[in-house]
Amino acid sequence: MQTFLQIIANGLMLGGLFAIIAVGLTLIFGIVKVVNFAHGEFLMVGMYLTYLLTTGIGVHPYATAAAVVPILFVFGAVTQRLLIQPLMHARDEHIQIFATVGLSTALMNLALLIFGADIANTPNHGLRSQIHLGPVRILEGQLWIFLAAILLVTGLQLFLARTNTGRAIRATAQNRAAARLMGINDRFIYVLTFGIGAACVGFGSALIAPLYPTSPTIGTYFVLIAFVIVVLGGLGSIPGAFFGALIIGLVDALSGFYIGSDLREAVVFGIFLVILILKPSGLFGTRVSQSHVSP
C-alpha cells in the first residue's frame, strides 16, 4: 500500500511537470492553429537561460523566471512574426510544420555548438531535498512544479475567459473573419498568443532546470510526451492538457513499476496510438476557444 501510494504521488508530480510543458503547446495549437515542433527547444532554451543566470549571478533558480519568462515571450512572439506569419498565406499547412521542425533542429544544433553535448547542472538550492507528505516522500521542487502547474492552468483559463484580450483571443480562434470585422488585429493576436505559449514553457523551464540536467536534446524527450498529452486532452484544451498530463504521469509511473521501466515509453505511446484510433478528438471535448464564463 505504502509503495502504491508512493507511485501515485510520483505519477502526479510527473504529471504536473508534463502539464506545465503541455499547456503552452496546446494554447498555440488551439489559437494560432500551428503545431509548434520547436516547443521542446523553447524549453531547452529556457533551461539553459535558467542555468546561465543561476550559475552566473548566483540567484535562486526560481528567481530567474523574472527574466526567462519575458525572454521566452519575446522569443515566441518573434517566431510567430518572422517565421510563421509570412507562411500563413502559403495555403499548404505543411510548410509551417517544416518551419517549426527546422527551427527545432536549428536551436538544438546551436545549443550543441555553444554548450557541447555535456549536460549542465543547474544549482538546486535545496529543491532536491525530500519532504514528507503523509506516507509519501517527494522532492520539494516537484511539489512546487505541481502547484505552479495548477496556478498556470487556472490563471490562463481566467485570462482567456474574463479579460478583453482573452476574449479577443478566443474570438479570433472561433471565427477569424468575424474577429477582424470587430476591429481585432488578428496578426497581433497570433503574435501575442505565440508569445504567451512560449512564456508558459519559459515559466516551466525555471522550475524544471533545478531538477533535471539540461542538455541540447532535453526538449525532444519532454515534447514527445507533451504531444501525447495534447492529443489525449483534446487539441487546444487547457484543462484537457492538465488532466491529460496527470493521466500520462500516472501511467508512466505505474507502468514503470509494474511493467518495467524500459517499457514505460512503449506504454505511453501505445496509449497515444489507441487514442488516435478510438477518439481522435481527445478525452476532453472542450477546446480553448470554448471556455466560456460570463463577465
Next chain:
Amino acid sequence: MLEVRNVDAGYGSTVILQDVSLRVEEGEVVTIVGANGAGKTTTLRTVSGLVTPKTGGVFFEGEEISKLQPHDVVDRGITLIPEGRQLFPDMSVRENLLMGAHRRDARGVRSETLEEVLGLFPRLGERLDQHASSLSGGEQQMVAIARGMMARPRLLMFDEPSLGLAPIIVEQVFDVISKVAASGMTVLIVEQNVWHTLKAADRGYVLENGEMVLDDAADALIENDHVRQAYLGI
C-alpha cells in the same frame, strides 16, 4: 461621408469590380441592388479593408482608407454586419455583443451601449447567457445586427441581413433596420429583398457584373423599368 472612387477590385488575379464608384452622405440610407454574384459583397468587403482595390480608392470623411487593415477601418467608425451572421459560436450572446464593442471608441461605453441595444432587441436580453450557436436563425441575425451596433459605428453596413429567414422574421429585421436608420445612423445595405430595401432607402445603386449601371433616388428606382423587370419581377 463615404466615397468609393473608380475602384477595380477582386480576388487574386480575378477582377470582380470594374470602375465602381459610390457615395454615401451622412445620415443617408443607401442600398446596392444586384443579382447573385454581381459583386455586392465584394464592394462592402472593399470598404471594410478585407479586399484591397487594385486601382481607385475608398475615402471616409475625406481620408483614404483603402490601404488600411480591416481593424483600422473599424476603428475609423465603419462596421460591416457580414453575410451569414458570422457569430462566435462558442461564446454566449453577451460575449458576442461585448466583442462588438472591441473598437477603442466603443469599449469604454459598452455597458451603456448594451442597454440601448437591448432596448431594440428585447428578446436578446432573455438570451444573454445562451451560447450563440443555440439560437434560432432569426435570433442569430438579431445578435449579428446588435453586435454591429455595439461598435457605435458612424457608418453601418448590412450584407443580406434577411437571407434565409422566415417572412415574419424578415419583417422584424427590416423593422430594426428602419429604427436604426431613424436614429440618424448612416447605413449602406445590400439585400436580395429589393422591394423592402428600396422602400427603406433614400438612394440606390444597381450593380451588374461588377459595374455600376444605375444610380438614383430610391423611389425613382422603384419606378424604373429595368429595375422593375430585373429585380422586382413586376
